Structures are given as structure tokens and as C-alpha cells.
Amino acid sequence: MRAQAETGTHLDLRLALDQLLAAGGKRVRPTIVLLAGGMLGADPDKLVTLGAAVEMLHTATLVHDDLIDRALLRRGMPTLNAKWSPAATVLTGDFLFARAAQLASDIDNVALMKKFAETLGIIVNGELTQLFAARGVISRENYYERIFAKTASLFEMSALSASMVSGEDEATQDTLRIYGYEVGMAFQIVDDVLDFCGDQDTVGKPLGSDLLQGLVTLPAIFYAEQYPADPDVKLLRQGNWQDRECMLRLVASIRSSDAIQASLDEAAAHIERALEALEPFPISVEREALIDLARYILDRNI
Amino acid sequence: MRAQAETGTHLDLRLALDQLLAAGGKRVRPTIVLLAGGMLGADPDKLVTLGAAVEMLHTATLVHDDLIDRALLRRGMPTLNAKWSPAATVLTGDFLFARAAQLASDIDNVALMKKFAETLGIIVNGELTQLFAARGVISRENYYERIFAKTASLFEMSALSASMVSGEDEATQDTLRIYGYEVGMAFQIVDDVLDFCGDQDTVGKPLGSDLLQGLVTLPAIFYAEQYPADPDVKLLRQGNWQDRECMLRLVASIRSSDAIQASLDEAAAHIERALEALEPFPISVEREALIDLARYILDRNI
Numbered sequence: 338m339r340a341q342a343e344t345g346t347h348l349d350l351r352l353a354l355d356q357l358l359a360a361g362g363k364r365v366r367p368t369i370v371l372l373a374g375g376m377l378g379a380d381p382d383k384l385v386t387l388g389a390a391v392e393m394l395h396t397a398t399l400v401h402d403d404l405i406d407r408a409l410l411r412r413g414m415p416t417l418n419a420k421w422s423p424a425a426t427v428l429t430g431d432f433l434f435a436r437a438a439q440l441a442s443d444i445d446n447v448a449l450m451k452k453f454a455e456t457l458g459i460i461v462n463g464e465l466t467q468l469f470a471a472r473g474v475i476s477r478e479n480y481y482e483r484i485f486a487k488t489a490s491l492f493e494m495s496a497l498s499a500s501m502v503s504g505e506d507e508a509t510q511d512t513l514r515i516y517g518y519e520v521g522m523a524f525q526i527v528d529d530v531l532d533f534c535g536d537q538d539t540v541g542k543p544l545g546s547d548l549l550q551g552l553v554t555l556p557a558i559f560y561a562e563q564y565p566a567d568p569d570v571k572l573l574r575q576g577n578w579q580d581r582e583c584m585l586r587l588v589a590s591i592r593s594s595d596a597i598q599a600s601l602d603e604a605a606a607h608i609e610r611a612l613e614a615l616e617p618f619p620i621s622v623e624r625e626a627l628i629d630l631a632r633y634i635l636d637r638n639i
Numbered sequence: 640m641r642a643q644a645e646t647g648t649h650l651d652l653r654l655a656l657d658q659l660l661a662a663g664g665k666r667v668r669p670t671i672v673l674l675a676g677g678m679l680g681a682d683p684d685k686l687v688t689l690g691a692a693v694e695m696l697h698t699a700t701l702v703h704d705d706l707i708d709r710a711l712l713r714r715g716m717p718t719l720n721a722k723w724s725p726a727a728t729v730l731t732g733d734f735l736f737a738r739a740a741q742l743a744s745d746i747d748n749v750a751l752m753k754k755f756a757e758t759l760g761i762i763v764n765g766e767l768t769q770l771f772a773a774r775g776v777i778s779r780e781n782y783y784e785r786i787f788a789k790t791a792s793l794f795e796m797s798a799l800s801a802s803m804v805s806g807e808d809e810a811t812q813d814t815l816r817i818y819g820y821e822v823g824m825a826f827q828i829v830d831d832v833l834d835f836c837g838d839q840d841t842v843g844k845p846l847g848s849d850l851l852q853g854l855v856t857l858p859a860i861f862y863a864e865q866y867p868a869d870p871d872v873k874l875l876r877q878g879n880w881q882d883r884e885c886m887l888r889l890v891a892s893i894r895s896s897d898a899i900q901a902s903l904d905e906a907a908a909h910i911e912r913a914l915e916a917l918e919p920f921p922i923s924v925e926r927e928a929l930i931d932l933a934r935y936i937l938d939r940n941i
Contacts, residue, residue, distance in 0.1 A: 350767055401729050401730070404725065404726070404729060405725075405726040405729060423706065423707075424706070424707040424770055425767075425770060425771075427703050427706060427707060427729055428703070428707065428763060428766050428767050429767075430729075430733075431732075431759075431763040431766075432760070432763045432764065432767060434733075434736060434759070435756060435759040435760035435762075435763050435764075438740060438755070438756035438759060438760075439753070439756040439757060439760055441756070442749065442752045442753040443753070445749050446749070447747050447748070447749055447752070450752050451744040451745070453740070453744075454737060454740035454741040454743070455741060457733075457736070457737040457740060458734070458737035458738065458740075458741055460737075461730060461733040461734045461736075461737050462734065462737075464730050464733075465652055465727075465730050465731075465734060468726055468727060468730060469652070469727075
């Protein structure tokens with residue numbers, strides 16, 4: 338009876354999971370796990386398990402996110418939410434959380450498990466903050482907290498936990514943590530830039546969608562700092578982010594301003610710090626690939 | 640920044656959590672943890688952490704359950720779902736999952752963490768089964784699988800993990816596991832009986848609500864086995880559980896039949912096996928309390 342309860346999945350669920358896991362995405366997080374762990378000589382089997390755990394956790398949060406945002410498209414494909422009931426979507430996310438926790442626990446490392454649980458807490462708390470408190474806030478500090486919680490925390494965990502698996506000392510673990518953190522921050526900043534000026538088909542959602550939901554990301558913050566007298570900026574600051582016409586005009590202003598380049602420069606500074614973190618390590622195929630990966634974060638889709 | 644992301648919660652969330660955690664419930668699972676661990680001489684601090692982890696996990700699944708069932712009342716109080724958006728409800732559940740995982744990881748026991756993750760998987764998979772496949776099924780085997788996943792798995796984990804914390808050998812761990820399993824199975828059977836004939840104010844939801852949703856529990860299964868020619872049973876067997884009038888009539892028939900007593904006898908048999916599992920242990924205050932708790936499961940609200 339127990340065996341069946343553990344392994345028996347349902348056709349609908351299996352199809353949904355296939356779609357979710359095959360739909361693509363760049364698999365950046367497990368790639369970081371495999372490369373960072375490979376560079377440090379960790380057990381490849383454990384790294385594969387860890388990479389899968391990280392990707393499952395990421396996918397679980399995406400599934401619940403899509404329900405929360407009522408998103409109908411993700412990566413250009415219909416979301417579960419678009420096709421399923423909220424009930425099925427909630428449970429599919431929970432199922433992925435459970436599998437992620439099972440995979441993470443298979444690595445037999447208590448410190449890693451703690452980090453895993455802590456990171457899940459940071460991600461969910463960040464989403465709660467976004468839901469309750471962060472609409473229309475024009476603040477770099479707030480923005481950095483948000484993108485750490487949303488993205489960089491899991492990148493950080495990916496690199497850090499790979500170094501835990503290979504049994505590194507705390508100093509080395511912290512160096513890897515910095516690499517993951519900086520790459521994650523850059524990744525989210527570039528994502529937020531793409532929301533303004535990416536190829537709409539590639540981004541897979543309408544341009545300017547963050548601002549239309551009251552989420553003020555780095556390009557809008559830079560723009561607001563540079564043009565405080567812009568009437569649309571004033572309206573945004575007054576909390577009128579639900580004025581769609583005004584926000585669409587603001588999106589156009591930001592797109593044609595140098596706030597875009599300023600944001601990319603900020604992302605580039607994060608990548609520089611990520612590359613610095615790799616300097617102490619001897620040259621290896623994996624180290625070069627981590628460097629390439631960090632640089633690719635800046636170039637993708639732009 | 641990180642510290643804030645970890646510890647900063649929101650007023651709305653805090654109020655919701657206060658309500659959830661103060662709303663009562665019987666705290667049966669942490670009670671089992673504390674008593675079983677106490678009987679075995681485990682570290683009390685670890686037991687408190689474990690008990691909190693188990694109750695958080697339980698509460699997380701209740702929060703998502705209420706969203707899934709679109710329930711407006713739980714324990715006679717409005718659910719989060721009744722007052723909040725689905726988004727806030729999903730994230731509050733996720734927040735509790737994260738906290739549960741953090742607490743469980745604080746116990747520094749890899750095997751326990753694995754059991755924890757596995758149990759979460761069993762619970763979620765059981766809910767998915769219920770969602771996709773189990774409506775209108777009249778089968779004892781199916782019923783036992785469902786109540787194991789839904790309830791007994793976490794009771795089992797509560798007692799088993801308490802014995803892990805105290806460092807017992809596998810045979811003793813298995814004895815505790817049996818105690819938790821049997822008490823959990825009895826608990827759910829009694830719950831399912833109460834759905835037919837409990838005091839409506841205490842149960843906190845309309846009588847017969849399971850059958851009205853197509854969930855065929857033990858009293859209905861016994862009744863269907865005993866009266867296969869009852870026209871309402873035939874309709875149910877044909878999948879017409881959405882015929883409300885017919886199901887309400889069937890609820891009344893079951894209430895006045897001896898299927899209720901037969902179900903309680905079945906629960907009593909589980910409790911007998913739970914008490915047998917305690918026999919090898921020397922007499923102690925905790926052992927007596929575990930015996931009382933098992934007997935109380937049978938008596939509550941009837």
C-alpha cells in the first residue's frame with residue numbers, strides 16, 4: 338500500500354510534469370551546480386541529485402507563481418494554471434516541493450538540507466512581500482531585497498550547496514556563494530530589462546508587464562531617479578500604477594531612455610564580481626564554463 | 640538584507656498565522672511526538688522542534704486543502720480561503736511548508752529529514768489521487784490507501800521520528816511507527832464517522848459533506864456492502880454522486896444503519912493494535928498517556 342502511495346502518479350499529473358520539465362527554460366541553476374561542483378571535484382552522482390533538487394524547487398515556485406499572477410503563458414507555453422483548476426495547480430506545485438525535498442535529503446548532508454529549507458523560506462517570504470507590500474515602491478534597496486529573495490537566493494544556494502557536497506571549507510563555500518549570488522542578481526536585472534525591451538516572443542509575456550502590475554524594477558527606478566519631474570513618474574510615486582495608459586506611456590519613456598543601459602551596467606558590475614570570485618581557483622574546463630555562463634547571462638536575448 | 644528576508648513577516652501574514660495556529664485543533668500529532676519521545680528518553684528540545692515541524696506541516700496541508708475544497712469554514716472558524724485571495728492562501732501554505740522544513744532540518748538528522756520529505760510526498764500524492772481519481776469509488780482498499788496518505792502517514796511519521804530522535808534501533812522504531820500508523824488510521828475513520836453523525840457545530844462543516852463531494856468513506860462502504868440493492872447505492876455505484884437529493888437520502892440511510900457501529904468497530908481494532916505496539920515498553924507516565932490518547936481517539940465527540 339505504501340509503495341503505491343509513494344510512486345503512483347496520475348496520467349494527468351505525469352503529462353503536466355512532462356510539459357513543465359520539458360518546456361525548457363535554460364536550466365541555469367543545475368548547470369551552476371554541476372559546473373561548480375565539477376570544478377571542486379565533488380561526487381558527480383550527488384551533483385546530479387542536487388541539480389535536480391534545485392530545478393524541482395525552482396519549478397515548484399514557478400507553478401505557484403503562475404497561479405498567483407494568474408499567468409496564462411510561461412516560456413511561450415500555456416501554464417498549468419491556464420489549463421487546470423487552481424486545485425490541481427496548487428497540488429502540482431506541492432508535489433514538486435515534496436520531490437525537491439526528497440532529492441535534497443538524498444544527498445545526506447544536514448547543512449545542505451538546512452540551506453535548502455532556508456532558501457525556500459526566503460523565496461516564499463519574498464513572494465509574500467511582493468503580494469502584500471511592494472506595489473508601486475520606487476526604492477533600490479527594496480528592489481535588491483526583492484530580487485535576492487526571488488532569484489539570487491536560489492542561485493546562491495546552487496553554487497554554495499555544490500561546494501558543500503564537495504566538502505570545502507567555509508572560506509571556499511563563501512566564495513562559491515558569492516559567485517552564485519552575483520550571477521543571480523545579474524540574471525534578475527537582465528530579466529527585468531528584458532521586460533522592457535526584449536523580443537516579446539522570447540520573453541513570452543507582454544512588454545512592460547511588471548510596471549503594469551505595479552512592480553517597479555531597476556530600469557524604472559533609474560528612470561525615476563533621473564527624471565523625477567516626469568508626470569508619469571509623479572503619478573507612479575503617488576501610487577497610481579493602476580492607471581494603465583499612464584504606465585504604458587512610462588514603459589515607452591523608459592525603453593527609449595538610458596535607464597536601460599544603466600541597468601545593464603549594473604548587471605555587468607555583478608558579473609564582474611562573480612568573475613572575481615572565481616579567480617582563486619586553478620584553471621579548469623568547469624571554471625572556464627562558469628566564466629562563460631556568467632558572461633552569457635549579460636548577453637542573452639539582447 | 641538576508642536577515643530581513645528571513646525574519647520579516649507581514650502584519651496580514653502574522654495575523655493569519657496567529658489565527659491558524661491559535662484556532663485550536665487538538666494538537667494530536669505533536670502530542671504523540673512529545674509522549675513517544677518522552678517515553679524513550681529523547682532530548683526534550685529536539686522533541687519540541689520536531690513537534691512544531693509536524694504541526695506546521697499539518698497546518699500547511701490544511702491551508703492548501705481549504706483552497707482546494709473551496710472550504711469556508713475549518714474548526715468552526717472562517718478559513719484563510721474565505722477571507723483572502725487564492726494567492727495569499729497558496730503562499731501562506733508554502734510559508735508553513737518552508738518553516739516546517741526549517742524546523743525539521745534543525746534536528747540535524749538526515750534519516751528524519753528523508754522521512755519528513757517522503758511523508759510530504761505521500762500526503763500530496765494522496766491529495767492528487769483524491770482530486771483526479773477517487774470520486775464515487777466504493778472500495779475498502781482504495782479507502783485505506785487514501786486515509787493512509789491523508790492522515791495516518793503523518794501520525795506514523797510523528798511517532799517514528801520521535802523514536803529516531805531518541806536513537807532507537809530499527810525494531811523499536813518500527814514498533815513506534817506501528818503505534819502512529821494505527822492511531823492515525825483510527826483517527827481518520829472516526830473523523831469519517833463524525834462526518835455522518837457528529838455534532839455539526841463541533842465538526843464545523845455540513846453533515847455528509849464527504850459523500851456530497853463523491854468521497855466514499857468507510858460508513859458508506861459498509862452500507863453499500865450490506866445493502867447493495869438500495870437504489871441510492873446503485874446510483875452511487877453508477878457514478879451519480881452529484882445527484883444531491885439522492886446523496887442526502889443516502890446519508891440519512893447510513894446514519895440510521897449499523898454501518899456507523901461497524902466503522903467504529905474497525906477504528907477500535909486499529910486502536911487495539913496501537914495498544915499492542917506499546918506493550919513491550921516499561922510502564923511510564925508517557926506510556927500511560929499514549930494509551931489514553933489512543934483510547935481518546937475513539938471517544939472524541941461521539
